[in-house]
Amino acid sequence: xxxxxxxxxxxxxxxxxxxxxxxxxxxxxxxxxxxxxxxxxxxxxxxxxxxxxxxxxxxxxxxxxxxxxxxxxxxxxxxxxxxxxxxxxxxxxxxxxxxxxxxxxxxxxxxxxxxxxxxxxxxxxxxxxxxxxxxxxxxxxxxxxxxxxxxxxxxxxxxxxxxxxxxxxxxxxxxxxxxxxxxxxxxxxxxxxxxxxxxxxxxxxxxxxxxxxxxxxxxxxxxxxxxxxxxxxxxxxxxxxxxxxxxxxxxxxxxxxxxxxxxxxxxxxxxxxxxxxxxxxxxxxxxxxxxxxxxxxxxxxxxxxxxxxxxxxxxxxxxxxxxxxxxxxxxxxxxxxxxxxxxxxxxxxxxxxxxxxxxxxxxxxxxxxxxxxxxxxxxxxxxxxxxxxxxxxxxxxxxxxxxxxxxxxxxxxxxxxxxxxxxxxxxxxxxxxxxxxxxxxxxxxxxxxxxxxxxxxxxxxxxxxxxxxxxxxxxxxxxxxxxxxxxxxxxxxxxxxxxxxxxxxxxxxxxxxxxxxxxxxxxxxxxxxxxxxxxxxxxxxxxxxxxxxxxxxxxxxxxxxxxxxxxxxxxxxxxxxxxxxxxxxxxxxxxxxxxxxxxxxxxxxxxxxxxxxxxxxxxxxxxxxxxxxxxxxxxxxxxxxxxxxxxxxxxxxxxxxxxxxxxxxxxxxxxxxxxxxxxxxxxxxxxxxxxxxxxxxxxxxxxxxxxxxxxxxxxxxxxxxxxxxxxxxxxxxxxxxxxxxxxxxxxxxxxxxxxxxxxxxxxxxxxxxxxxxxxxxxxxxxxxxxxxxxx
Numbered sequence: 001x002x003x004x005x006x007x008x009x010x011x012x013x014x015x016x017x018x019x020x021x022x023x024x025x026x027x028x029x030x031x032x033x034x035x036x037x038x039x040x041x042x043x044x045x046x047x048x049x050x051x052x053x054x055x056x057x058x059x060x061x062x063x064x065x066x067x068x069x070x071x072x073x074x075x076x077x078x079x080x081x082x083x084x085x086x087x088x089x090x091x092x093x094x095x096x097x098x099x100x101x102x103x104x105x106x107x108x109x110x111x112x113x114x115x116x117x118x119x120x121x122x123x124x125x126x127x128x129x130x131x132x133x134x135x136x137x138x139x140x141x142x143x144x145x146x147x148x149x150x151x152x153x154x155x156x157x158x159x160x161x162x163x164x165x166x167x168x169x170x171x172x173x174x175x176x177x178x179x180x181x182x183x184x185x186x187x188x189x190x191x192x193x194x195x196x197x198x199x200x201x202x203x204x205x206x207x208x209x210x211x212x213x214x215x216x217x218x219x220x221x222x223x224x225x226x227x228x229x230x231x232x233x234x235x236x237x238x239x240x241x242x243x244x245x246x247x248x249x250x251x252x253x254x255x256x257x258x259x260x261x262x263x264x265x266x267x268x269x270x271x272x273x274x275x276x277x278x279x280x281x282x283x284x285x286x287x288x289x290x291x292x293x294x295x296x297x298x299x300x301x302x303x304x305x306x307x308x309x310x311x312x313x314x315x316x317x318x319x320x321x322x323x324x325x326x327x328x329x330x331x332x333x334x335x336x337x338x339x340x341x342x343x344x345x346x347x348x349x350x351x352x353x354x355x356x357x358x359x360x361x362x363x364x365x366x367x368x369x370x371x372x373x374x375x376x377x378x379x380x381x382x383x384x385x386x387x388x389x390x391x392x393x394x395x396x397x398x399x400x401x402x403x404x405x406x407x408x409x410x411x412x413x414x415x416x417x418x419x420x421x422x423x424x425x426x427x428x429x430x431x432x433x434x435x436x437x438x439x440x441x442x443x444x445x446x447x448x449x450x451x452x453x454x455x456x457x458x459x460x461x462x463x464x465x466x467x468x469x470x471x472x473x474x475x476x477x478x479x480x481x482x483x484x485x486x487x488x489x490x491x492x493x494x495x496x497x498x499x500x501x502x503x504x505x506x507x508x509x510x511x512x513x514x515x516x517x518x519x520x521x522x523x524x525x526x527x528x529x530x531x532x533x534x535x536x537x538x539x540x541x542x543x544x545x546x547x548x549x550x551x552x553x554x555x556x557x558x559x560x561x562x563x564x565x566x567x568x569x570x571x572x573x574x575x576x577x578x579x580x581x582x583x584x585x586x587x588x589x590x591x592x593x594x595x596x597x598x599x600x601x602x603x604x605x606x607x608x609x610x611x612x613x614x615x616x617x618x619x620x621x622x623x624x625x626x627x628x629x630x631x632x633x634x635x636x637x638x639x640x641x642x643x644x645x646x647x648x649x650x651x652x653x654x655x656x657x658x659x660x661x662x663x664x665x666x667x668x669x670x671x672x673x674x675x676x677x678x679x680x681x682x683x684x685x686x687x688x689x690x691x692x693x694x695x696x697x698x699x700x701x702x703x704x705x706x707x708x709x710x711x712x713x714x715x716x717x718x719x720x721x722x723x724x725x726x727x728x729x730x731x732x733x734x735x736x737x738x739x740x741x742x743x744x745x746x747x748x749x750x751x752x753x754x755x756x757x758x759x760x761x762x763x764x765x766x767x768x769x770x771x772x773x774x775x776x777x778x779x780x781x782x783x784x785x786x787x788x789x790x791x
Contacts (some may be wrong), residue, residue, distance in 0.1 A: 038153035051126035070145035087707025107242035191336030287372030297337025318681030438741025458505035491720030519589035668731030
């Protein structure tokens with residue numbers, strides 16, 4: 001087994017402890033059924049749902065150093081846990097009150113004979129909390145796994161300190177980018193009020209309060225008056241990896257050494273100096289900035305983070321600095337004059353550019369170090385892709401960086417502005433996770449998150465976890481598609497079976513909204529978002545609100561067909577037949593009413609006043625276009641610029657339509673939008689064509705799926721990926737190599753074109769996996785092991 005090494009830095013300190021995390025530890029079965037003896041605790045006399053930062057401590061004594069010491073931890077909103085001054089873990093994994101996650105860790109490596117100090121930093125962002133944060137009230141919980149560990153249990157033996165050093169900042173319109181930014185506040189920390197060394201053994205906590213018990217913990221399936229319903233964490237801990245910062249692009253007031261901050265060298269800011277230093281990481285990242293300083297009492301340091309620089313609130317080439325300024329999320333740290341004081345924000349920051357605006361008072365400030373701790377879900381890049389067009393390597397690397405920045409304790413639509421998990425993004429992200437990392441754990445969590453988000457009507461919410469209700473009916477259909485995707489790629493019937501009733505509920509909601517006189521969807525409530533098409537206000541296609549939307553009716557039919565296959569696979573033949581018949585009725589009706597034969601294109605509504613690529617894309621995917629006409633309709637769709645255009649997001653579905661129509665070789669020629677983003681200096685792929693809000697958006701990373709699933713042509717041929725179909729579509733490429741993880745091992749594909757129609761392929765499948773290789777209508781059987789194929 002390969003282990004990841006995670007380096008954790010103290011929030012405001014200078015030690016660098018290491019811990020190895022391998023497989024997830026088991027939980028004492030008694031705790032899964034009730035019987036927790038610890039208490040949730042809080043600080044007495046506070047507004048329990050308001051903004052606040054709290055430090056909890058307890059000292060225990062051990063006769064011997066244990067070889068194993070399992071504990072379970074959680075908090076509301078979040079915590080960072082220390083043992084004897086060393087950071088151990090943070091959490092909890094983001095969920096909701098019905099699924100309040102707890103971490104399970106073995107702290108034995110941190111313990112010693114004699115006294116041991118356990119400490120937790122707990123914070124509640126209150127009214128400023130990220131929209132992705134669900135909350136009840138401030139709370140901290142630590143439970144020993146068995147009688148041997150119960151000495152650590154939270155209760156009134158713990159002490160707590162209310163930290164007045166923190167206040168929220170970065171809440172003004174400028175910092176919020178005059179946009180929808182809901183990631184929580186920045187941190188303004190006054191070093192003179194901070195309890196330095198609080199997590200270390202020997203710290204004097206005599207003046208701290210006795211912690212106040214709140215309630216006993218309640219696991220899922222138990223309880224009569226639950227504040228939090230506890231479930232074990234289902235995903236690994238987030239990684240933290242040291243990452244040096246990049247280049248100083250400009251400065252005023254002082255001139256840093258050329259090597260700073262790329263190398264660990266100190267930088268002194270004289271007394272009574274104002275300086276500004278702009279650092280270019282050279283690529284977009286998500287990390288915890290780590291700023292360590294000495295001296296500088298009375299100084300102020302503002303750190304501003306941005307994906308791009310601006311001129312008059314507009315972006316240009318992302319590499320351009322001259323004439324540009326920074327704006328965006330920021331933190332403020334005011335040193336107290338002590339030595340080796342480390343500022344680290346409570347939550348990670350996303351940035352390519354970081355600007356330090358510093359003013360000193362009577363004392364010089366020494367910056368001892370500045371770097372980042374890159375963080376996110378610990379995906380491992382197991383897949384590979386290369387070709388004779390080396391520019392695709394850059395697209396691959398940029399797409400993978402995009403996907404990684406958009407994955408934490410949930411999938412994110414974007415790491416800078418929202419950090420919210422939406423089905424539209426998540427379906428694409430999940431496929432990338434399966435193909436590139438072979439890791440399905442975050443996909444499983446996402447499926448369950450959305451299942452738990454359902455509203456009384458039967459729809460899932462459009463994003464979840466979320467403290468605000470948002471329903472996007474087309475995204476509920478993508479949740480059903482995610483179930484189908486998981487079914488095709490993993491043999492895991494017990495997991496999927498629990499969601500079938502909810503999936504039928506989504507489909508039934510749509511069925512109730514069919515206008516039977518037209519056999520199309522009628523008027524629909526909520527937000528019918530489909531794509532950020534500039535022709536559609538709010539991204540809502542014509543007919544979604546007033547009725548008879550071609551695009552959403554056909555998406556429903558497309559999903560019904562996937563559901564029919566899924567339900568048939570679980571022996572639910574009556575439902576499967578119903579879904580197939582309803583899909584056929586819808587597709588035939590839409591084609592009859594909405595297809596413009598003269599223009600060879602699909603209209604957005606039966607009125608045939610407006611047309612879009614989206615309508616044609618979904619018409620092909622749903623089978624509304626006769627098979628003999630699919631290719632001609634798609635050729636019209638690709639080249640008719642009067643059609644309102646699909647953005648990066650919906651081009652994923654464009655490619656699925658090309659593949660269905662036997663036009664997958666067109667994919668390679670459809671990559672210009674990604675080349676254009678690279679030419680603009682982007683180091684992650686954006687939400688939309690320029691002008692774009694987010695420079696990093698999950699749905700635009702789809703090439704990392706399609707390079708393997710389309711160009712290499714690797715697709716599951718049967719549910720559970722129990723057989724494979726390899727139908728490569730290299731387009732104009734002459735050489736292609738790719739590999740991807742499969743539950744049984746690794747699939748590798750190596751292709752060399754021979755003339756106009758020939759191909760030579762070397763295919764290696766894991767033992768136990770069989771399938772077919774398809775090339776221009778010809779097939780060959782594949783078996784486990786290596787094989788040479790030539791056509």
